[in-house]
Amino acid sequence: MGKVLLVASGKGGTGKTMFSVNMGATLAQRGYNVLLIDMDMGLRNMDLYLGMENRVVYNIMDVISGICRISKAIIRVDGFSSLYFMAAAPRLDERDITPLHMEILCAKLKEVFDYIIIDCPAGIGEMLEVSLEPADRAVIVTEPEYAASRDAEMTERFLRDNGLSDIYVVLNRVNVELMREGYMPDLATVASCFTSPLVGIIQEDENIRISTNKGIPIVMKRGTYIEKNFVDIVAKIIR
Ligand SMILES: Nc1ncnc2c1ncn2[C@@H]1O[C@H](COP(=O)(O)OP(=O)(O)O)[C@@H](O)[C@H]1O
Numbered sequence: 138m139g140k141v142l143l144v145a146s147g148k149g150g151t152g153k154t155m156f157s158v159n160m161g162a163t164l165a166q167r168g169y170n171v172l173l174i175d176m177d178m179g180l181r182n183m184d185l186y187l188g189m190e191n192r193v194v195y196n197i198m199d200v201i202s203g204i205c206r207i208s209k210a211i212i213r214v215d216g217f218s219s220l221y222f223m224a225a226a227p228r229l230d231e232r233d234i235t236p237l238h239m240e241i242l243c244a245k246l247k248e249v250f251d252y253i254i255i256d257c258p259a260g261i262g263e264m265l266e267v268s269l270e271p272a273d274r275a276v277i278v279t280e281p282e283y284a285a286s287r288d289a290e291m292t293e294r295f296l297r298d299n300g301l302s303d304i305y306v307v308l309n310r311v312n313v314e315l316m317r318e319g320y321m322p323d324l325a326t327v328a329s330c331f332t333s334p335l336v337g338i339i340q341e342d343e344n345i346r347i348s349t350n351k352g353i354p355i356v357m358k359r360g361t362y363i364e365k366n367f368v369d370i371v372a373k374i375i376r
């Protein structure tokens with residue numbers, strides 16, 4: 138049976154989608170069968186980060202509303218034999234998605250995939266509530282900023298209050314120099330905001346921005362410090 142991993146944050150732009158895509162790619166590179174689901178309806182961009190924007194025909198709302206079969210909305214990501222993707226709806230529409238819909242969908246997907254990674258919109262909204270239902274584990278991606286940490290702490294509390302306690306925190310966009318000089322909260326300060334463990338740190342690196350712009354997950358370039366870092370972080374999350 139597969140596991141459902143939720144990727145959430147407090148603030149927007151902390152790197153959830155970048156993290157989801159690269160966690161999925163890292164797991165697929167290790168032979169796992171992985172499905173990435175974009176739940177950011179109306180503001181989707183996972184398709185872009187995977188370089189798959191021209192391949193999307195159906196999306197998760199089409200599946201939920203019965204317009205197409207599940208398999209029609211699942212696309213294999215170029216360059217991978219076991220990484221798949223389901224897009225979000227391109228705009229917010231009238232169609233309804235409930236926690237029960239998501240539970241039923243994920244129960245079916247878990248028979249096929251080892252990991253289902255759900256990339257949520259920022260903050261505590263309807264899509265987080267819906268995605269929470271089938272989730273076994275969550276990763277909160279935050280930044281070394283007081284505002285981001287406070288918002289992420291609220292998201293953590295929301296997840297715990299709703300029965301999800303297996304939660305990990307990843308600190309993205311770290312600038313070591315600024316942190317050392319005291320212009321950014323340090324690791325101990327960020328870690329102290331959360332009950333859940335801080336399992337990884339990702340540095341601010343222009344190569345990450347370039348990779349999302351190009352639509353090529355950064356971990357596809359093997360042997361870099363970023364790829365090794367992802368392998369370490371992902372190992373802690375799936376252990
Ligand atoms: N560690 C990093 N270094 C540099 N740029 C980053 C890093 N993490 C994310 N980014 C960039 O920040 C932007 C927002 O990331 P994204 O994953 O879309 O955030 P979110 O999904 O949380 O809104 C993207 O352009 C991405 O390339």
Ligand SMILES: [Mg+2]
Pocket residue numbers: 153154155177182256257
């Ligand atoms: Mg996103």
